[in-house]
Amino acid sequence: MATSGETGGTGGAAATKDSWPEVVGLSSEEAKKKIKEDKPDVDVQIVPADAFVTMDYNTGRVRVFVDSNDKVTKAPRIG
Numbered sequence: 001m002a003t004s005g006e007t008g009g010t011g012g013a014a015a016t017k018d019s020w021p022e023v024v025g026l027s028s029e030e031a032k033k034k035i036k037e038d039k040p041d042v043d044v045q046i047v048p049a050d051a052f053v054t055m056d057y058n059t060g061r062v063r064v065f066v067d068s069n070d071k072v073t074k075a076p077r078i079g
Contacts, residue, residue, distance in 0.1 A: 019077035023064075031064050031072045042078065049073045 017038050023031035028046045035044050042062050047053060049065045057079045064076045 019075050020062075021075035024072050024075055026072050028064055028066045028070050028072065031076060035062050035064070035076060039078075044076075 020031065020035055020038070023034050026034070032044045032046065035042065039062070042060055045061060045063045047063050047065050049067050051065075053063060059078055062076050062078055065073050067073050
């Protein structure tokens with residue numbers, strides 16, 4: 001009964017993907033490229049980690065929060 005690795009069991013991960021924890025630590029351009037490979041229709045926005053942003057939920061947007069070294073600080077997600 002023990003499981004390892006991924007949870008959720010969805011075979012079409014690209015179709016239902018809504019976050020990208022694997023890009024944490026990458027540069028903003030690398031992260032943007034990976035997100036666009038998975039969801040080419042979203043607007044990827046690069047945002048400083050300490051920036052104020054609106055709280056509206058937008059299914060066509062992914063914000064990538066980066067530090068002063070242009071490294072992703074937290075998992076980008078749709079919204």
